[in-house]
Amino acid sequence: MKIRPYVPISLILLAGFGLRLYRLGAQSLWYDETVSAVLAQKAIPDLIAHTARDIHPPGYYLLLRLWTRPVGETEFALGLFSVLFGMLLVAGLYHVGRAFFGPSVGLWTAGLVALSPYNLWYSQEVRMYTLGAFLGLAAVYFALLGVGRLDPGLTMRISPPLPQGREGLRPPPGRGRAGEGVPPWPFYTLSAALGLYTLYYFAFLLIPLNLYLLARLLRPRNRPALRPWLLANAAIVILYLPWLGAAYRQAANPPVPPWRSHLPLLAVLSESWTALSLGESVEPRQVWPLLILTLALFGLGLALANPLWRVLLPLLVFGPLAVIYLAPLMGLTGGPLYHARYLFTYSPPFYLTLGLALAWLWTRQKLVTALIALLLLAGAAISIRRFHADPAYAADDLRGAVNFIHQKWRPGDVVLINAGYAYTAFQYYFPEPPDQYLRLTNFSPDDAGLAVLQTGMVDGPPSLGWGDPASDFYAMSSRETIAALETVTQTRPRLWMLRLYDTVTDPDGLIRDWLAEHTTPFEDRLFTGQANLRVQGFMSRQPFEPPQAANLTLEDRFILRGFSPPPPQARAGRPIDVALWWEKQPAAPAGPPYALSLKLWDSQGNLAAQTEPDEWPAGNLYFTPDWQPDQTVYYPLRLNLPPDIEPDQYWLNVVFYNTQTGRPLQVNETGQTVILLGGVEVVE
Numbered sequence: 090m091k092i093r094p095y096v097p098i099s100l101i102l103l104a105g106f107g108l109r110l111y112r113l114g115a116q117s118l119w120y121d122e123t124v125s126a127v128l129a130q131k132a133i134p135d136l137i138a139h140t141a142r143d144i145h146p147p148g149y150y151l152l153l154r155l156w157t158r159p160v161g162e163t164e165f166a167l168g169l170f171s172v173l174f175g176m177l178l179v180a181g182l183y184h185v186g187r188a189f190f191g192p193s194v195g196l197w198t199a200g201l202v203a204l205s206p207y208n209l210w211y212s213q214e215v216r217m218y219t220l221g222a223f224l225g226l227a228a229v230y231f232a233l234l235g236v237g238r239l240d241p242g243l244t245m246r247i248s249p250p251l252p253q254g255r256e257g258l259r260p261p262p263g264r265g266r267a268g269e270g271v272p273p274w275p276f277y278t279l280s281a282a283l284g285l286y287t288l289y290y291f292a293f294l295l296i297p298l299n300l301y302l303l304a305r306l307l308r309p310r311n312r313p314a315l316r317p318w319l320l321a322n323a324a325i326v327i328l329y330l331p332w333l334g335a336a337y338r339q340a341a342n343p344p345v346p347p348w349r350s351h352l353p354l355l356a357v358l359s360e361s362w363t364a365l366s367l368g369e370s371v372e373p374r375q376v377w378p379l380l381i382l383t384l385a386l387f388g389l390g391l392a393l394a395n396p397l398w399r400v401l402l403p404l405l406v407f408g409p410l411a412v413i414y415l416a417p418l419m420g421l422t423g424g425p426l427y428h429a430r431y432l433f434t435y436s437p438p439f440y441l442t443l444g445l446a447l448a449w450l451w452t453r454q455k456l457v458t459a460l461i462a463l464l465l466l467a468g469a470a471i472s473i474r475r476f477h478a479d480p481a482y483a484a485d486d487l488r489g490a491v492n493f494i495h496q497k498w499r500p501g502d503v504v505l506i507n508a509g510y511a512y513t514a515f516q517y518y519f520p521e522p523p524d525q526y527l528r529l530t531n532f533s534p535d536d537a538g539l540a541v542l543q544t545g546m547v548d549g550p551p552s553l554g555w556g557d558p559a560s561d562f563y564a565m566s567s568r569e570t571i572a573a574l575e576t577v578t579q580t581r582p583r584l585w586m587l588r589l590y591d592t593v594t595d596p597d598g599l600i601r602d603w604l605a606e607h608t609t610p611f612e613d614r615l616f617t618g619q620a621n622l623r624v625q626g627f628m629s630r631q632p633f634e635p636p637q638a639a640n641l642t643l644e645d646r647f648i649l650r651g652f653s654p655p656p657p658q659a660r661a662g663r664p665i666d667v668a669l670w671w672e673k674q675p676a677a678p679a680g681p682p683y684a685l686s687l688k689l690w691d692s693q694g695n696l697a698a699q700t701e702p703d704e705w706p707a708g709n710l711y712f713t714p715d716w717q718p719d720q721t722v723y724y725p726l727r728l729n730l731p732p733d734i735e736p737d738q739y740w741l742n743v744v745f746y747n748t749q750t751g752r753p754l755q756v757n758e759t760g761q762t763v764i765l766l767g768g769v770e771v772v773e
């Protein structure tokens with residue numbers, strides 16, 4: 090039975106699409122992805138102004154903004170945009186492999202990319218990398234079409250199996266060349282210009298590509314293509330001129346804190362080869378036999394290629410990597426540039442080379458080729474499983490961290506984001522917009538509502554953010570940092586800190602140490618991910634006076650000094666917030682932790698609502714046995730009213746009880762186990 094030619098590639102595309110849809114959006118977005126999500130929500134002028142101060146140009150964000158209008162802004166919808174270009178990359182590599190080397194190479198290359206853990210990782214990430222890689226492939230393809238019409242060495246196919254030798258790779262006689270009838274140079278110009286507007290690192294692909302093309306075009310028979318090549322590149326420069334100033338300033342004087350360190354060359358090569366071969370969710374020492382296998386296949390693919398491709402294929406992958414590695418050492422950039430994610434833009438020729446080797450092997454040793462394919466598939470399966478299931482490779486759970494703050498935040502609290510530029514995570518995941526986002530050093534006692542404070546880099550260089558007051562990056566001295574923290578803790582009873590990348594912006598731990606010394610830490614929650622993401626709560630030691638005094642003693646253990654009464658009216662489905670001021674008696678015996686239960690009763694004495702679950706009076710670091718005698722402990726409480734609660738007059742009280750026995754403490758002055766906080770009318 091003859092298999093139709095479109096069946097294999099259809100199955101490959103279907104498998105790749107299914108892999109990319111699996112658990113798409115299941116994990117939280119990590120910091121960089123929340124930047125994408127937030128920028129896609131901005132008006133176009135604000136988006137462009139923001140990216141002029143950031144580390145990536147606006148192209149991807151503008152396209153993502155266009156995408157979200159009909160599709161939505163959920164994690165799944167945002168990730169689907171990267172999936173789209175990840176699938177175009179599979180289809181594009183099939184076409185390029187088929188056009189230049191033959192159908193078998195196209196199929197093997199497409200299969201490798203469809204199942205590649207490296208490609209899966211970035212096809213599910215809400216960033217610009219699959220778009221950049223697709224545009225890079227398009228730019229290379231159309232540039233080679235422009236030259237290849239004069240240079241037949243750039244077109245070769247796998248012919249039927251021959252007894253031995255490299256003759257198995259040669260242009261079959263009488264065949265048309267790749268891309269016949271396509272005007273290549275305008276498409277090259279468009280792809281390259283869009284790539285530069287997508288990723289600054291795209292330029293590192295164009296440099297080796299055009300050096301190679303120039304060397305070919307200076308040959309007498311290829312010179313007719315020199316003029317259109319020059320015009321195409323001039324058009325790229327003209328199209329990029331509006332952004333050239335921002336790009337140069339980014340390269341010469343980055344506005345961001347230095348977050349990368351220079352890696353030794355061996356570490357760069359090892360990390361890069363592992364990522365290309367099996368993704369970033371495995372360690373080289375764990376899969377070194379498979380890395381040797383891919384190295385052997387890569388070498389075989391180059392050996393099989395004609396001299397032109399033997400230079401071009403590794404040049405397109407490792408030429409940009411060489412520029413990335415050497416540019417900082419030569420003082421051409423403001424800091425180290427390397428990260429494995431940036432290599433992804435240049436990765437398509439790597440898979441073409443492996444596809445070339447596997448296609449050739451298949452014509453000679455089908456059993457050996459099948460075994461090699463199974464080994465590669467097993468390695469990919471291990472890497473993909475770890476990508477989805479291993480906590481070591483999980484995204485930072487910013488969704489969980491911000492939701493935790495939302496659950497615990499109460500009126501009067503303030504949120505500190507350390508490092509402050511990570512505010513995009515808070516902005517994307519916090520359900521209600523905070524009243525204001527402020528730099529920590531701009532906080533004023535007059536600022537009301539939920540203020541989100543963004544830290545800068547403690548004692549950082551003045552060049553951060555280029556001194557722009559609208560920048561997400563700024564320097565703040567130790568002195569003004571401490572002064573701002575004093576102002577916050579003297580005017581706000583509690584501070585929540587979202588700790589993310591603070592070792593970059595506060596390497597000496599000034600903020601952490603000051604809060605530990607001058608406040609009472611009461612909460613510390615660690616969330617999954619690679620960045621040691623934490624939410625911490627700190628209680629001010631300033632003696633804030635309660636709005637209403639109480640002075641009620643609970644069995645000589647605790648005294649309720651006062652409270653803030655409930656509001657006169659509340660709406661169904663909305664929260665009621667109150668706050669309590671407690672003291673622990675000096676003679677209070679040691680015992681288990683106590684907890685609070687807030688209860689709402691109707692006029693007939695029926696329980697209408699209560700806190701679910703009940704709350705500890707402070708947090709997971711400061712249970713009642715840890716309270717210091719005569720210290721006032723401020724604790725706000727929230728009761729969420731049911732949406733279907735009947736409009737009526739209700740009464741709110743609180744119970745303080747033993748968590749081991751469930752027995753409530755009795756109030757000495759009243760002889761009751763409940764403390765009445767006041768009445769509240771529930772309205773529709």
